[in-house]
Amino acid sequence: MSSETKSGNTTPGKAQKGKIWTKLSKGNNQHPDKSQLIIADYFSKQGKIMKSKRYFELYPTQIYYYSEKDHNQPKGYTDLSFELCFELMREKVAENKDKKDDKVKLGKPKGIKLDKSGCVCELYSPEDKVLIKWRDALRKILNQRGFHELFRAHKKIGKGNFASVYLAERLEDEKMFAVKAFSKEAAYAQEKGKEALLNEIDLMRALDHPNIMKLHEVFETENSLYFILDLLEGGQLYDKMKSKHRYTSEEIKDILRGLLEGCAHMHQKRIMHRDLKPENVLFKDPQGKQIVIADLGLATRCDLPEYLFVRCGTPGFVAPEVVNIKNLNTTYDPICDLFSIGLMFHILLIGKSPFDGKTYNDILSQNRACNIKFDSVEYLKLPLQTYDLLKKMLEKDPKNRINAADALKHPFFDSNNQVKPIQQSNSQTLNDSTKDEIKEDDVTSRNSSLMNSPINSPNIGPRKINQGPLNQDSCLTFKMANTPVLNGRVTDSLHDSQNNDSFQCLDNLKKQIGHPGQSQFGSPDLRNKSTSFGVQLVGQKSPDMSKNNLKRALLNNMKDFNGKIDTVDEAKDEIVSPVKQKGVSDLRNKLKDNI
Known part of the structure; x- marks a missing residue:
């Protein structure tokens, strides 16, 4: 043969x-x-x-x-x-002797x-x-x-502990992609690091939906793995939450619909994301009409007899049935993702999270207790359809929580439908003083069309969190600190946020370690460089700049690159050294003990 x-x-x-x-x-x-x-x-x-x-x-x-x-x-x-x-x-192919023609x-x-x-x-x-x-x-x-023969790197657009991200051109069709270059040595050195990376590749290959980050190809060399990913130009939902004072109903519906449709596709394939949060929601273009769910580093097939990671996610965005797990042999349902989406829906509507504690321990405690007072004034001012969907998504009992397919059929998305009130006034559980705070026109507006504008969303900025030890299972601590508390208060601490990896574990000395499941979208270094988790096109782009003009501008500004990615194959220490500096090997043993 x-x-x-x-x-x-x-x-x-x-x-x-x-x-x-x-x-x-x-x-x-x-x-x-x-x-x-x-x-x-x-x-x-x-x-x-x-x-x-x-x-x-x-x-x-x-x-x-x-x-x-x-x-x-x-x-x-x-x-x-x-x-x-x-x-x-x-x-x-014969060598091109025309120096003016740099086309390969x-x-x-x-x-x-x-x-x-x-x-x-x-x-x-x-x-x-x-x-x-x-x-x-x-x-x-x-x-x-054969990665280096098929792609030309134009610019490094981000860097994390285990990987770097490049703006790269595929020579076959001249299309631009974001290429995430992983150090196999650094990633595989982590506990369950190789398994986590292979799991992420497997799940991304299994998913094909416009609202989920597309993994086009994976290339491998002796030292590196290269993820060929969509190049997105719209930034993070997190950034838009920081900068926008007010969301229209249509904008919220577009965002929520995209999240639900992406999750419905995942859940249909019995895959759950388990780390849905504003940083992992990206916009395809600057107009912000289409969202893309990114970072499947903690995702899993839900029907496995045992999960690679069990109690995981980002406190403040974790479903109560996950954050409260004690038996690490526990399995659960993809409905946990609906709670996380509900929390983002809450921030878009109210301007803050229901778990808006001032410290890490406060947030984790509130997340575990999950006592959301839906009879308070801020909720009763919402249109009835909006209130009803929000409440069903944030249902504490997963058995009673609405699923993605049913949520997409909810009257919230039908602007012409008048929704029957879920309660006569929704104020029956309030005490007298609270009832007096609700104006008559607030109650009346709840029966009006879905086109009512939502409550103002003030600027949402990060705050430093006084972090304490994390409760963890044998292989994973919750992601923390990288996700600021979205509480509706404006702060000036954005550029003071800690430069650490998305996957964090803290010991008593509050040192940090990169987690084995490091995903291609998980570095704050990328965020601080206006690169949304390694897949955003960076550069000073004017609002009216076309894609072709932007491409030409970028290419003109990339003359210092010689056409090869200076990653693990040529400069491996560039990626590996930050991991060593964090004392990975010293911390790993400490983190194995449950706190």
């Missing part, structure tokens, strides 16, 4: 360590499920001559091969594991190369369309080789 080499030519046989193919003996009854077939084509081991042709079938978890004429009995297969990478091989030309596709721990198998086809079709299918499943 194909050529398979490590230090010399070998023939397919029973899979051994480092081998790619497992040969099936005659009479073996192992057959793939044909209903799961993705694509199938002929490949050979000698380019255009097409000698020794074999027939290959691609399935979600295996590739099977057959003899040229018998497509019923497979002769062998390979598992599509994380250790197996691939590359679209191309013919060499790619050679004509000639084959698919499979690579497992240095053992290589090359499959050839004379048909470009066949090779591109296999490339497009395989990159949704496997990591690729």
Whole structure:
């Protein structure tokens, strides 16, 4: 069939360590499920001559091969594991001698190369369309080789403990992407670090929705992993919460609808995010019409018998059934994400969080208790439809909480529908003095159209939090400190916020450590550089600057880059050293003990 080499030519046989193919003996009854077939084509081991042709079938978890004429009995297969990478091989291109033309030309596709721990198998086809079709299918499943030949880095736009983010151009189609370059050494050194990163890749590949961050491809070298991500230009919801005094009903509906539709897609696939908060909600463009959910570093498939991380999230945005977990073998439902969305909905409507304590311990305590007084004046001023949906999303009991699909059908999103009051006046539980504070026109307005403007949302700024020890499970502490308390008060402490990683753990000395689940969107360094978690286009952009003008301006300002990413492969210490400075190894043992 194909050529398979490590230090010399070998023939397919029973899979051994480092081998790619497992040969099936005659009479073996192992057959793939044909209903799961993705694509199938002929490949050979000698380019255009097409000698020794074999027939290959691609399935979600295996590739099977057959003899040229018998497509019923497979002769062998390979598992599509994380250790197996691939590359679209191309013919060499003559060197461009025109110095004025800096456009890089790619050679004509000639084959698919499979690579497992240095053992290589090359499959050839004379048909470009066949090779591109296999490339497009395989990159949704496997990591690729050849990153530096296919991408040109223009500018570093962010840096975290384990990774750097670059504005990069894909040479094949000249499209711009955000490329998150991970140090494998630094990420894998953390407890469950490799598992967490592989989990994030797996989940992002499983999701395909306009309101969820798109992972287009993953490339791998000896030292690095490269995530090819959407380049978003609209900034974070967090930033808009800081800067905006007032949200219209339509703006809130657009944001909430996007969050719910993205979550509905995740939940349909039995995946839960578990860290929804304003920093992880990005806008696709400056107009802010479409939101994108980012950072799946703590996400998980909810039907697993055991979660990689159990009690996790950001205090102030965690569902009560999660934040109060004591048994670390506990599993729970994706409905926990609806509570987090409800808290963001609350901030958009009221201008502050219901858990607005002054210290970390206050916030965590309020989050655990989850005593939201929906009979207070600020809630009773909301239109009835708005009040009803907010209350259903922030239901303490997850069994009674509304799910994403039902929330999208709520009358809140129907501007023409008059909603029947959920209570006659919603003031029956108030004491006399509180009732007197509610004006007659406030009650009347609750029965009016959904187009009523919401309550003013004042500037929301971060405050330093006096942090105490965190209760943690055996592998994870809650994310903290990176997320300011959204309490409706204006402060000047934005640029004084701590420069630490999104995943934090604190010991008695209040030192910090990067968490193994470090996601591609988790560095405050990126936020402080106007780079929303590593996927935002940065630069001084005027409101009327078109995308093409912006692209040209950026490219003109990038002459100091030589076309290669100066990340782990060329300057690994740049990423690794901050982790060492934080004393990772010294802190990890301390953090294993529950406080």
